[in-house]
Amino acid sequence: MKEEQNQFxxxxxxxxxxxxxxxxxxxxNCQTHDVPILVAARLLKPLGNPSPNxxxxxxxSEVLEQAKDRAWLAKVTITxxxxxxxxxxxxxxNSPNARRPTVASCLLRKE
Numbered sequence: 001m002k003e004e005q006n007q008f009x010x011x012x013x014x015x016x017x018x019x020x021x022x023x024x025x026x027x028x029n030c031q032t033h034d035v036p037i038l039v040a041a042r043l044l045k046p047l048g049n050p051s052p053n054x055x056x057x058x059x060x061s062e063v064l065e066q067a068k069d070r071a072w073l074a075k076v077t078i079t080x081x082x083x084x085x086x087x088x089x090x091x092x093x094n095s096p097n098a099r100r101p102t103v104a105s106c107l108l109r110k111e
Contacts, residue, residue, distance in 0.1 A: 015064070018047060018057040027063050034080050041079045043072070 019027065021035040024044065038044040039056070044063070046056035066072050 015060040017060055019060050019063060021056055021058070024058045024063050027060075028067055028076065030076070030080065037080055037083045038076060043076055043079060 015027070016023075022032045025032045025035050030038075035044065035056075039046060044058060044066075046058055048057075050056050
């Protein structure tokens with residue numbers, strides 16, 4: 001966001017009506033790359049009907065309201081954690097070291 005926009009919004013004392021994914025992530029205290037995970041899980045709904053590769057905007061009032069809901073925040077946390085656990089476990093399973101037998105396992109087989 002440009003400095004002029006920041007100054008204007010500070011004068012108003014409120015957030016812009018539409019938030020970008022980055023701004024929504026700031027409000028929710030999560031990473032920008034977590035926002036698509038929340039959209040896919042239907043925990044965050046973008047405004048309108050954006051195409052998959054377009055910029056998505058979120059209603060500030062809705063994001064702020066959801067951020068006050070402890071149960072919703074728990075779902076967000078669980079969803080993001082599960083996503084990264086699955087992604088990391090797939091990465092480990094596909095790594096070259098996962099398929100190679102270790103020296104210890106080779107020695108155990110010979111005995």
